[in-house]
Amino acid sequence: MVSMIAERILMGLLLGGVAVGCILVLYPFLSALLWAGILVYTTWPVYELLRERLRLNRVSAASAMVALTAVVLVLPIAVAAPSSADDVSNLRHIVMGALRAGLPSAPPWVFDIPLVGHTFGGLWDRWAADISVMLEALRPYFGIVLENGLSLLLGIANGVLMFLLALFAGFFFYVYGEPIAERLRLILHRIAGVQADRLITVTGATVRGVVYGILGTAVVQGLLTAFGLWISGVPRPLLLAGVAGVLALLPIGAPLVWIPAAIWLMTSGHLGWGIFLGTYGLVAISGSDSLIRPWFIARGAQLPFLLTVLGVLGGALSFGLLGIFLGPVLLGIAFTLVNEWARGTDPRAAADE
Numbered sequence: 001m002v003s004m005i006a007e008r009i010l011m012g013l014l015l016g017g018v019a020v021g022c023i024l025v026l027y028p029f030l031s032a033l034l035w036a037g038i039l040v041y042t043t044w045p046v047y048e049l050l051r052e053r054l055r056l057n058r059v060s061a062a063s064a065m066v067a068l069t070a071v072v073l074v075l076p077i078a079v080a081a082p083s084s085a086d087d088v089s090n091l092r093h094i095v096m097g098a099l100r101a102g103l104p105s106a107p108p109w110v111f112d113i114p115l116v117g118h119t120f121g122g123l124w125d126r127w128a129a130d131i132s133v134m135l136e137a138l139r140p141y142f143g144i145v146l147e148n149g150l151s152l153l154l155g156i157a158n159g160v161l162m163f164l165l166a167l168f169a170g171f172f173f174y175v176y177g178e179p180i181a182e183r184l185r186l187i188l189h190r191i192a193g194v195q196a197d198r199l200i201t202v203t204g205a206t207v208r209g210v211v212y213g214i215l216g217t218a219v220v221q222g223l224l225t226a227f228g229l230w231i232s233g234v235p236r237p238l239l240l241a242g243v244a245g246v247l248a249l250l251p252i253g254a255p256l257v258w259i260p261a262a263i264w265l266m267t268s269g270h271l272g273w274g275i276f277l278g279t280y281g282l283v284a285i286s287g288s289d290s291l292i293r294p295w296f297i298a299r300g301a302q303l304p305f306l307l308t309v310l311g312v313l314g315g316a317l318s319f320g321l322l323g324i325f326l327g328p329v330l331l332g333i334a335f336t337l338v339n340e341w342a343r344g345t346d347p348r349a350a351a352d353e
Contacts, residue, residue, distance in 0.1 A: 029165065031319040031323065032162050032165040032166040034319075035163075035166040035170035035172060037328060038211060038326070039166065040068065040174055040209060041204065041207055041208075042212070046068075047062070050064055060128075062172075062174035065168050065170075066170060066174070067176055069167060069170070070163075070167055087340055089326060093135075115214040162223055185197075198340070203337065206333050206334070206336045207329055207333065209332075210328050210329050210332040213292075217248055217289055218246070218249045220288050221244060221245060221253070222245025222253075224284050225237075225240065225244035225257060225285055226238060226241030228277055229241060229258070232276060233270065233272075234265065234277075240261065244256075245259040249324050250326075254285050254286065255281065255285075258277060258278075259281065261277070262278040262281065305336070307335055308328055311330070312324050312328055315328065315330070
């Protein structure tokens with residue numbers, strides 16, 4: 001009896017040591033592996049579509065998915081990212097110049113508008129004065145924040161390397177995805193019993209909803225910002241659109257890009273284009289956030305606003321660039337599983353629904 005207990009203890013210690021060793025070996029690649037898993041899971045329907053419609057084998061379909069993902073994710077980042085510190089410095093000088101100049105006074109033609117001209121012109125001048133005072137008070141801090149934020153964009157090249165590693169791992173996840181999923185399902189059945197299938201379904205919906213909501217909103221707002229900046233004649237529209245796309249991952253959103261750009265146009269003698277960009281940004285760019293994000297996330301599970309913010313910020317601090325996606329996904333999974341556990345959902349009743 002004693003020898004049997006000792007054998008079990010030794011076996012447990014041995015398995016624990018092996019598990020710890022595996023974690024230590026894989027720890028440097030943890031974020032890339034997590035991102036690869038999320039990426040493969042969310043794009044699995046496209047992978048199956050390639051196999052069914054084009055009749056590709058698993059290796060060919062996996063290669064096509066990796067190439068397509070690289071084009072969709074890595075290429076825009078490489079194009080939008082600043083190529084040198086001079087690009088960051090030039091953009092910083094442009095923004096700081098616009099902040100120093102402040103908003104212009106209302107042009108004479110505004111006061112000539114029938115009925116509302118004098119009222120609107122007075123409001124314009126009052127707002128311009130108030131905003132100029134506020135910008136002047138905050139101007140000493142804008143330089144530090146802007147320089148550090150744009151310099152951080154230079155580090156995206158390091159994130160691209162992690163993306164490439166995630167794509168490399170994703171190739172094997174595509175090829176061996178079905179047996180991996182079956183092993184995970186069996187493990188969850190051993191742990192959660194009859195609730196395993198329900199938990200798998202809910203977790204999958206959460207992952208897809210959060211990723212589609214965050215990434216879809218960022219991509220759409222980045223494209224809309226690029227078009228608006230380009231047609232308005234703002235310098236480096238791709239770089240600024242890349243910044244807007246990253247900011248769109250946060251609840252703050254792209255207004256931190258198109259509002260200063262509209263102010264810069266107004267202070268540079270392009271009042272009409274500045275008004276156009278401000279209106280376009282308010283209606284099209286920011287308006288798309290209230291339409292796209294809820295539509296995507298509603299297809300999965302609802303994630304509270306606070307968890308979205310904490311997930312993005314905490315994920316970025318813990319995992320870097322990839323953490324912007326990993327953080328909300330992990331918190332979304334945890335939030336959903338806790339809700340399922342607290343409600344004590346009967347999987348058979350859920351299946352009948």
